[in-house]
Amino acid sequence: MHDAQLVAEPPAAGEKEPLAPGLKQRHLTMLGLGGVIGAGLFVGSGAGIAVAGPGIIVSYLIAGALAMLVMRMLGELSSAMPASGAFSVHAERALGRWAGFTVGWLYWFLLVVVLAVEATGAAQIAHGWAPSVPQWGWVLIFMLVFTTANLAAVKNFGEFEFWFAALKVGAIVLFLGLSLLAIFGLLPDTDPVGFTNLTGQGGFLPNGWSGVISGVLAVVFAFGGLEVVTIAAAESDDPARAVARAVRSAVWRILFFYVGSMLVIVTLLPWTSMKPGQSPYVAVLDHIGVPAAGQIMNIVVFVALLSALNANLYGSSRMVFSLAERGEAPRTLLKVSGGGVPRRAVLASVAFGFASVVLNLKWPDSIFHYLLNAVGAVLLFVWGLIAVSELRLRRRIERETPELLTLRMWCFPYLTWAAMAGMGGVLVLMLTDAEARPQLMWSAAATGAVLVVAGLREVRLRRSEHRDA
Numbered sequence: 001m002h003d004a005q006l007v008a009e010p011p012a013a014g015e016k017e018p019l020a021p022g023l024k025q026r027h028l029t030m031l032g033l034g035g036v037i038g039a040g041l042f043v044g045s046g047a048g049i050a051v052a053g054p055g056i057i058v059s060y061l062i063a064g065a066l067a068m069l070v071m072r073m074l075g076e077l078s079s080a081m082p083a084s085g086a087f088s089v090h091a092e093r094a095l096g097r098w099a100g101f102t103v104g105w106l107y108w109f110l111l112v113v114v115l116a117v118e119a120t121g122a123a124q125i126a127h128g129w130a131p132s133v134p135q136w137g138w139v140l141i142f143m144l145v146f147t148t149a150n151l152a153a154v155k156n157f158g159e160f161e162f163w164f165a166a167l168k169v170g171a172i173v174l175f176l177g178l179s180l181l182a183i184f185g186l187l188p189d190t191d192p193v194g195f196t197n198l199t200g201q202g203g204f205l206p207n208g209w210s211g212v213i214s215g216v217l218a219v220v221f222a223f224g225g226l227e228v229v230t231i232a233a234a235e236s237d238d239p240a241r242a243v244a245r246a247v248r249s250a251v252w253r254i255l256f257f258y259v260g261s262m263l264v265i266v267t268l269l270p271w272t273s274m275k276p277g278q279s280p281y282v283a284v285l286d287h288i289g290v291p292a293a294g295q296i297m298n299i300v301v302f303v304a305l306l307s308a309l310n311a312n313l314y315g316s317s318r319m320v321f322s323l324a325e326r327g328e329a330p331r332t333l334l335k336v337s338g339g340g341v342p343r344r345a346v347l348a349s350v351a352f353g354f355a356s357v358v359l360n361l362k363w364p365d366s367i368f369h370y371l372l373n374a375v376g377a378v379l380l381f382v383w384g385l386i387a388v389s390e391l392r393l394r395r396r397i398e399r400e401t402p403e404l405l406t407l408r409m410w411c412f413p414y415l416t417w418a419a420m421a422g423m424g425g426v427l428v429l430m431l432t433d434a435e436a437r438p439q440l441m442w443s444a445a446a447t448g449a450v451l452v453v454a455g456l457r458e459v460r461l462r463r464s465e466h467r468d469a
Helices: 025-034 045-080 087-095 097-129 135-151 154-183 208-223 228-235 239-268 280-288 293-325 343-362 367-374 378-400 414-432 437-468
Strands: none
Touching: 025 154, 025 228, 025 239, 045 087, 045 208, 045 228, 045 239, 045 280, 045 378, 045 414, 087 097, 087 293, 087 378, 097 135, 097 293, 097 343, 097 367, 097 378, 097 437, 135 154, 135 293, 135 343, 154 239, 154 280, 154 293, 208 414, 228 239, 228 293, 239 280, 280 293, 293 343, 343 367, 367 437, 378 414, 378 437, 414 437
8 A cells, every 4th residue: 555645736638637547438338327327217207207298208308408418518528628526627727716616515515415315215225124224224334335435446436336337227228128018018918008198198298398398397307417427537547538438328328218218108107197206117017017016126226326325425525525636625635545545535525424314314304305405406507517618618628729629519509508598497497386496596595605605715815816926
């Protein structure tokens, strides 16, 4: 084991990160595929079907197209200038220190709060299997296991995520295969279903386009998590090529899995049978006649939650490390192990994660409820800053180092502007939706608070620089 080292400066564009490269291309590819496939798809999609009917297919196409555009922009920037802080570094280079500080801390806050939801959700499932172990005991076990994995070499994180993602992807492929056989009446005791469920019960758009738009609001946040692959790319042997390949392969396949799943679900079952909070995947498997469908899906959701917990712990530690690297978080977090792991950054992230879990277990409907609301719309704010950063940096890279543009945004700048308009549209929808409005308000307040801190910090730094000059 080598002596620990302190990293003083962030890498310039085109330079490698000080963190040890330990992730292979297969790790990044599966992280890109599996990082976004979680409980939001397996369980949360039922809420979207309930409001949009078969039109949920269109809702997922719209939300998926927006996520694809954001990932293409982020892939372009991350392949040109890979860094452990990814879009936080890009925002700082494009807009200034205040932007990097704001987006970095907001994203870190988002990950460590959501981490508590995932740990608690996984513990609830495990407690159902083994009631003798209290729920808090399962949380403790999961947090210790994944903290240990993240404190060791980064390849451990990569291996965990590879197999987690492989199981989730395999489950969806098997689900799609069985569903298609049932649709065409090729399974025992099944008849072809035709288009009855797509056109009956009020037609393809039973609630009109307003239902489709409500469906977009219900499902768009399920695409969050793709961003971690661009953070992880900085710890691969060839970050520029690795992130470009991972982004190219992930966005199309994820859109296929999401839209394909919704298509077979609403084809096989009447949309009116779907209820929020209940997994439409379980309903389909029960309809097909798969034994113990509920328990099978419980296992898949359990793995999905642990996978997201692992990815969020990794992503939050690298984000706060990058903030420290740029002087925007305590410099003590810059300590890197001989194996190239920012252990103090991992411990800082898991410490807040533990605190969030305690809040979730003790006050799920009060303190933790407000924390969740405070991060409800943060993903859209992060996506918005990614788009603005891409608009600013693309021109600069074309002018100064065009050879770094190995992955380019489609139809620049028109699709970038279109993506920004789409994000604005979702924010307007949240403002007009009674259930989503509190999330938007609390998230705006949290963002405003971070912006105030960033502004005060910027004033102090400029005064210091002026005195030194």
